[in-house]
Amino acid sequence: MNAALSDPGALPGPFWLIGCGNMAGAMLEGWIAAGLDPAQVSVVRPSGKPVAGGVRVLTALPEDEVPALAMLGTKPQKLNEVAPVLARVLDRHTILVSILAGTEQATLRGLFPACETIVRAMPNTPVKLGKGATGLFSDSQDRDALAKVERLMAALGTVEWIEDERLFDAVTALSGSGPAFLFRFIDALAAAGADLGLPRDQAERLALATVEGAAALAASASESPGALADKVASPGGSTRKGLDVLDADDRLLALLRDTLEAALKRNREMAQEARRGP
Template sequence: MSDRLLPGPLWLAGCGNMAGAKLARWLDEGVDPAQVSVVRPSGREVGHGIRVTTDYPEDEVPAIVMLGMKPRQLDLAAPALAPILDPETILVSILAGAELASLRARFPAPRTIVRAMPNLPVRIGKGVVALASDSDDNAARALVTGLMAALGHAEWFDDEAGFELASELTGAGPAFLFRFIDALAEAAATLGLPDQQAARLTLRMVEGAGALAAAADDDPETLARKVASPGGTTEAGLKVLDADRALLDLVRRTLEATRVRSLEMAEAARPGAD
């Protein structure tokens, strides 16, 4: 499987939580650790026999380079990395806010630059990866699609505006869902269930409900109505959530906050930004 996923060496420039989750999944999917190099200033090992260096390797030309450092570190990494890349190298960035134009200004050689926004469930092959590129190299795009599809669901966007909106939904969404899971469990505990039991039951409920929503022909609103018998307990709870569209308004404001921050990060990542 590694030959199908990787046509040559893969370099990870930085390996934080998200990049590390992707790498772990690729290894599970059969990627050969000998094909992978992690470049990080700390030199800290990542295990699995993967080479970790503090400088970019000189003994190979990478087929794919993934930028996995923090967005604010882009200008620190680019001067050393850019001269190494050739036109055939596929550059994949998972840096929030770093637009294609900003990346091309720093990395002029690669013909194909791809923005990819994964979410943390990629670690178990249940992630969502939004993709965008200005490249018309179909072979390169197909290669990236295969690599990202090994992490879950990969979907391309024709423009960066759509990509950004999807990234805000699917990239940040798991954190918002985790907060709601925690709130449900804590609420149940305050009403009398033991803490651990409330947490356990909530997690199992969310797992089953999510699987049902993904498999059902009905939309979530219809499914909610099917759970709620007229005059029953579920309907009473839904009336609280639906009152004055409070839940929808809260979620909209939550996503809007991520969008505003994304625009700020894009501005900061543009060449010449202070």
Template sequence: MTLSLPGPFWLIGCGNMAGAMLARWLECGLDAADVTVVRPSGVAPAPGVRTLTAAPEDEVPAMVLLGVKPQKLDEVAPALAPALDPATILVSLLAGVEIASLRARFAAPKAIVRAMPNTPVRLGKGVVELIAEGADARARAAIDALVAPLGHGEWFEDEALFALAGHLSGAGPAFLFRFIDALAGAGAALGLPPEQAARLAKAMVEGAGALAAAAPEAPAELARRVASPGGTTEAGLKVLDEAEALQALVRRTLDASRRRGIEMAASARAAPPPA
């Protein structure tokens, strides 16, 4: 696979998520010479990647990936905004920062794209939600080409639905990792060596996830097929299903993430745009 870009590509911030995406792109043939990372440390995230502590003045980027923490938006926007022009495609990974809030700070780019990836993008098994304002067919094609090596990309037209989907798949891996840890912990509490319980839990989730992704049946049907009437699996499922305990817990979990996103969006709207 060869990954090409429409021109200079800047990453503003390169933490866990942006770093995972960059590592995957480089593995898939992206030329490191086309990439500039701007980060306070000045430490290159990969060999051959130009890494600076401030936006370069010797070029106009074709695409910018905004990967700082949402709280840092108004620290980077004043210096970054003048470097962009109408042809620049601005891609934001900032959770909770709506397109209107980005537009208030970055007036020049015609195309502003919000992307919500999850950490499995590092393996090409991620999910990336996308929504855009002002993106023509060329810009969308460039974004699609960038997302393809990362996993499954899905476009949205409604920003509220985009945000909700981002909580489901963006935060979802953390929720699943907690379940894996709890399952392994339960096994250890009942007598398995902890290292063995963790190893078995991770291997089980890998296989079960692959089966759920490949099977035409719904996960509920797959669960039913595992559970023989009167058997051990059915006994465990009854605990999860009692008073819809698992569903209620997951709804509360997802809703807590959603409500925090609403708070972050309100904060970004309230903050004054850079002069």
């Protein structure tokens, strides 16, 4: 159990989740597993669909409280519907966290002028297991409020503060979207193994175990991932021959650069859409 989250003083007041889709739901599961009291949490979603046990689910904002922290977990396209109602309730002490891709700090400040501390956060789905990566950005000077957000996110995995908001789209493309790209890689690795004659289910198990073990080794090693690849590849061996294919004309790097740039471009388009409003 994470002591920082089980301590009642870690989040002194109600915690609202405005929307609870795949990402916000994964974060909620991770927080509760880390010791957050479900009774502190209220999920506001039009469907009223239940979430984790002990969490209050409402179809409208609570009328009898002001949250200590509110997190925007809706689709970015829904922000202009949600903001006018939510902004009337929040006060200067409420910490507002947004996980909405492409929604800039200036846009959030325009929509929620009462909130002194607004933090952009970009997590990824492994937060559910406490193995996530979350980028954070804020223009707030309230160190205590920012420390509360950092403790909350650190319970879900690695946290990185981004100094320049212009780089936030790159964070979204790399670590926010990254799990999907890795899932596709695992699927392709298994499919390639099956093309060599392995049963597909066996190839999938071997691919998953290989990626899981290699990631754990890379995380614990003092060498860079590039150095580890060269360490595995003996001169003239089969691994080296495979790496020669990936490395030829930087084809793997070029593919991933194009992948991230496509995601980054879409994030910037969403930011423009958010600036224009409804």
